[in-house]
């Protein structure tokens with residue numbers, strides 16, 4: 001907080017496409033997609049029109065005991081775009097909430113079906129699922145959450161696989177130890193485990209930690225074999241970020257719960273959804289006094305304005321995914337390869353879809369790190385502002401997560417401005 005307060009404030013006044021403009025009139029490429037949410041750009045005329053249409057109908061009406069056409073339409077749309085069987089949708093308003101809801105549903109399901117001892121959770125090392133207590137408990141975000149451990153329920157974690165990939169090529173990958181550890185945990189603890197939770201394909205907040213192709217399918221098969229739910233947290237990776245509408249759809253995996261947020265409204269408004277298998281939902285039905293209902297709700301759940309924007313987002317995403325997105329991803333990978341794969345200050349590049357991490361280090365050839373107090377990642381991001389680029393560091397890694405609408409020349413600007421900032425702060 002002290003560091004943040006000491007920095008000159010940067011106040012954003014407006015946005016257009018992939019660009020943001022501050023109150024002084026300076027523009028910046030949004031290399032962070034406004035916290036990984038932005039899809040079609042800022043101030044998109046179609047999303048604006050969808051929002052205004054809904055605004056002239058109703059801005060908010062509760063989903064407690066009521067519904068609204070735009071929410072119902074969005075639920076049907078989400079069920080249709082997800083793998084089959086995920087036919088029920090529970091709306092909320094942020095990614096952490098979507099994960100909490102999946103966890104609580106899994107916990108309650110096993111009680112309702114006569115397996116109350118199945119209450120444990122298994123997560124992946126390095127996982128990030130949000131900052132609320134339930135999501136901190138199942139996450140593994142080091143000092144971000146460590147001090148709150150005593151207030152968190154216990155959860156097991158299995159080691160993450162290793163995978164280095166960029167420019168569409170897997171350079172090194174090994175999931176053997178990770179899958180063996182999960183198999184052991186499930187063999188020993190399936191009777192007391194409700195669910196496994198996973199950010200599939202890419203662990204974003206861990207620094208774009210990648211999983212080898214096929215890993216999610218193997219985890220799903222283990223969960224199924226041991227009678228444990230699989231929760232896929234696609235809050236970051238869905239809606240085109242990795243090239244497809246959902247990762248589970250691309251991988252041919254059908255989880256028990258699917259958590260969506262961030263790109264759901266293309267970065268316009270807070271909205272999240274937890275998709276649930278029909279047969280799980282069926283267990284929550286019963287008379288009021290049987291107390292089978294899921295007692296969980298948020299005031300702005302399924303907000304109509306957000307739902308209207310989400311519908312328009314999905315309508316616009318389909319042709320983007322079928323059309324230019326794949327070639328933009330290829331182009332992005334090639335630019336990163338050319339610019340950073342032999343850069344003396346970049347120890348490792350990881351990229352999948354329109355998401356990448358550059359790990360900065362004093363030298364490529366030793367394991368030495370920069371002193372933490374030097375805040376090298378932050379310094380590069382501050383310098384990038386002077387080159388008209390907004391980026392976010394994660395320690396000494398730079399995370400590049402552009403809006404999906406950037407064209408090839410803008411993706412070039414993103415990569416080249418990053419390189420210029422890096423070379424200014426860490427000259428060779």
Ligand SMILES: Cc1ncc(COP(=O)(O)O)c(C=O)c1O
Pocket residue numbers: 094095096097099128129130131199204205233234235236261262
């Ligand atoms: C994979 C994942 N899950 C959950 C969350 C939490 O979402 P929110 O910040 O909307 O609560 C995030 C946020 O970055 C995330 O990356």
